[in-house]
Amino acid sequence: xxxxxxxxxCLKLNGIFKFSISNTLSxxxxxxxxxxxxxxxxxxxxxxxxxxxxxxxxxxHAIITPLGSKMSVKEVRKDVKSVLGSEDFSISPFSRQExxxxxxxxxxxxxxxxxxxxxxxxxxxxxxxxxxxxxxxEDLEKNSRVIIGRGLASRFSLKPGDNFAIVIPIKISQNDQxxxxxxxxFKVGGVVDYGSHFVNKRNIVMHKNIVARxxxxxxxxxxxxxxxxxNENQVNAFTQNFxxxxxxxxxxxxxxxxAGGILKVIKFEKMIIFLVTLILAIVASFNxxxxxxxxxxxxxxxxxxxxxxxxxxxQIYLMLVLNGLFVAVxxxxxxxxxxxxxxxxxxxILKSGVFVPPEVYKLTSITLSLSPTxxxxxxxxxxxxxxxxxxxxxxxxxxxxxxKGLRYG
Numbered sequence: 194x195x196x197x198x199x200x201x202x203c204l205k206l207n208g209i210f211k212f213s214i215s216n217t218l219s220x221x222x223x224x225x226x227x228x229x230x231x232x233x234x235x236x237x238x239x240x241x242x243x244x245x246x247x248x249x250x251x252x253x254h255a256i257i258t259p260l261g262s263k264m265s266v267k268e269v270r271k272d273v274k275s276v277l278g279s280e281d282f283s284i285s286p287f288s289r290q291e292x293x294x295x296x297x298x299x300x301x302x303x304x305x306x307x308x309x310x311x312x313x314x315x316x317x318x319x320x321x322x323x324x325x326x327x328x329x330x331e332d333l334e335k336n337s338r339v340i341i342g343r344g345l346a347s348r349f350s351l352k353p354g355d356n357f358a359i360v361i362p363i364k365i366s367q368n369d370q371x372x373x374x375x376x377x378x379f380k381v382g383g384v385v386d387y388g389s390h391f392v393n394k395r396n397i398v399m400h401k402n403i404v405a406r407x408x409x410x411x412x413x414x415x416x417x418x419x420x421x422x423x424n425e426n427q428v429n430a431f432t433q434n435f436x437x438x439x440x441x442x443x444x445x446x447x448x449x450x451x452a453g454g455i456l457k458v459i460k461f462e463k464m465i466i467f468l469v470t471l472i473l474a475i476v477a478s479f480n481x482x483x484x485x486x487x488x489x490x491x492x493x494x495x496x497x498x499x500x501x502x503x504x505x506x507x508q509i510y511l512m513l514v515l516n517g518l519f520v521a522v523x524x525x526x527x528x529x530x531x532x533x534x535x536x537x538x539x540x541x542i543l544k545s546g547v548f549v550p551p552e553v554y555k556l557t558s559i560t561l562s563l564s565p566t567x568x569x570x571x572x573x574x575x576x577x578x579x580x581x582x583x584x585x586x587x588x589x590x591x592x593x594x595x596x597k598g599l600r601y602g
Contacts, residue, residue, distance in 0.1 A: 344394025517583025
């Protein structure tokens with residue numbers, strides 16, 4: 194019985210693993226298919242992650258808004274605890290107000306958010322999203338430091354230390370339609386990038402006490418609270434149970450509900466893109482199958498000699514299948530290198546904002562990276578396709594005639 198390693202050596206010497214033009218084209222074709230599939234899926238996954246992060250930076254796990262009469266943060270915390278059954282959560286109150294930002298001869302409507310600097314970082318990590326200056330929120334009579342969105346900073350050419358004014362319209366009386374105004378001056382403490390183009394161009398974050406003074410309310414005034422659970426797997430169950438228990442007392446919206454529609458579309462698109470780009474890999478696998486069949490025909494005499502020396506049909510069959518897998522492994526490795534290089538180029542293009550303007554995709558940045566999940570999915574699909582493609586020509590060994598091979602090979 195001829196040893197397996199000797200069979201492999203004979204096959205190598207006879208050129209089955211030889212890098213001929215046809216073998217090279219098979220490997221390159223598979224590499225292009227694998228690389229394209231990796232980049233396409235990574236792009237969709239990067240958009241999904243960036244969009245989820247941008248929504249979470251605004252909502253945290255959920256936003257709870259009291260309905261009707263004024264409530265205290267302590268009461269909201271008590272109700273949340275009654276649903277969760279524990280204190281494994283963080284909560285931070287905030288208030289909302291609209292106004293006009295005016296500086297350098299320009300005016301724009303803005304969303305003002307008053308937060309509690311002692312608790313806000315426990316629910317949203319704004320400090321990690323600061324791109325200029327620092328996370329600094331002050332409660333002063335004037336020129337208090339605030340955080341502005343990246344879009345506002347760009348539009349008004351503001352940088353940390355610059356001053357600007359916010360005008361708050363105030364209704365004089367219930368019966369009078371005329372408006373008065375309050376003017377507040379602030380100083381830029383930091384510039385934040387939420388990841389969302391819309392939020393970046395409208396949001397200003399300041400101390401909640403300042404917003405309370407804007408609307409002539411007490412310092413414990415708040416519009417809603419953000420909540421972040423320690424166990425994110427409990428968010429859906431908490432959302433449902435909280436609504437059942439306090440439907441008439443609070444309005445609740447989770448971050449998954451805020452992003453749900455877009456995320457569902459992204460998941461559907463990911464499946465479609467995978468199926469469409471998989472066609473490239475399928476075509477490449479057909480090329481591998483054809484190449485193996487041609488190699489088998491060309492080397493009929495060599496295979497007949499090996500079989501006459503005692504090599505079994507099963508061993509020849511395994512060698513042909515391994516040849517196909519060998520091509521698949523090389524194609525995956527070369528395709529992965531091609532994909533990484535293409536991702537670097539795509540990241541550069543996306544950051545330039547020329548071909549993918551943030552106004553269209555609502556995100557300020559997308560960064561592609563090759564995740565293990567995508568790599569394993571694509572690699573597994575490529576290996577399976579090449580395995581199936583290799584089995585077709587290998588099956589002809591079952592009807593192979595040694596005598597005819599030696600005579601006509």
